[in-house]
Amino acid sequence: MNASVVTVKPPRPSAAPWLLLIHQIPPKPDYFRVKVRRRLERIGAVPLKNSVYVLPHTEACLEDFRWLLREIVSEGGEATLCEADLVEGFTRPELEKAFRTARDPDYAEITAVTEQLLSVTAKAEEGSPEMETDLARLRRRLEEVQAIDYFGSAGGPMAERALARLELRLNRPQAVSGKAIERMRGNIWVTRRDVFVDRIASAWLIRRFIDPKAQFRFVAGRTYRPARGEVRFDMYEAEYTHEGDRCTFETIVLRAGLRDRALRAVGEIVHDIDCKDGKFGREEAPGVAAMLRGLIRTYSDDATRLERGGALFDQLYASLR
Secondary structure, eight states: OOOEEESOOOOOTTOOSEEEEEEEOOSOOHHHHHHHHHHHHHTTOEEEETTEEEEESOHHHHHHHHHHHHHHHHTTOEEEEEEESSBTTBOHHHHHHHHHHHHHHHHHHHHHHHHHHHHHHTTOSSOOHHHHHHHHHHHHHHHHHHHTOTTOOTHHHHHHHHHHHHHHHHTGGGSSOSOHHHHHTTOEEEEESSOOHHHHHHHHHIIIIIOTTOEEEEEOSTTOOOOTTEEEBSSTTOSBSOBTTBOHHHHHHHHHTOOOHHHHHHHHHHHHHHHOSOSSOOTTHHHHHHHHHHHHHHOOOHHHHHHHHHHHHHHHHHHHO
16 A cells, blocks of 8 residues: 655745644554554644544654654555645644643643652652652653643643752752852862763863863872872762762762753763663663764873763753753
8 A cells, every 4th residue: 555645845934734644554463553553642643533643734743744654654554644724623723722632641640740759758858869760750751741742731831840849859958058069179180091971971061060170180090099189080989979879970960069951861861871770761872872982982092082072962961951
């Protein structure tokens, strides 16, 4: 069977506001029907009828529908993708309301789970690593829902505020001192030679957010004893290193009292690469790890690795913001 694609040109100012995917899936195998339904849910498509789904006409939505169309056809189904100016039986406000309504349960679930964690932490002096993991998963889930919340569901701000309260609660012990960064400035930062992910990322963090004039020294490792004015990181008995299940980057962010969602996301990626425990399940981690491996193979000098790696983390941080 063949797919038919009708007027699917790149979006233009006068383009029709909606994209319709009309499809027919073979009755067998059962798993493929479930797979298609889940894919439609993940991209935020709203059903108009059993086999007709709608998305707003954007370049990203067009790409999502095109990939799904090809997959349906490759499994022996039929699919038609077309632009629509007016959808019979629906006004534009009604369709926009349908998109908002589709996201309400997602936000409600995030808010409910967050409120449960808030009630658990209300009497605790500090959050446990397990709660921080739960927070990271909730933040990730919120980002996924926000990406397909095309018309601004009312539940979004409520979930965002609940997560913000939980973040403040879990980070409460580090919120009191505004002098942490001042105490960290003016030192020579010492770490092991042959730097890789955690040390490269930590050096970028130090120079970008703590001390732009920071100097770095690379030494043998376990036998090194710091001189006056030196601070060690990510090495044996260092002042800043792995604590609990946190990598060094996460430790420095916490000890400096830095409050930045993009930095937290960078820390999750660094953690997943460095600790290899899949704690956060960041999808960016394999790509960032591959780029860092390429950097290490290209440059043997540690100072150059920090310079080139810093540019990489600048770009990663900008994309996450």
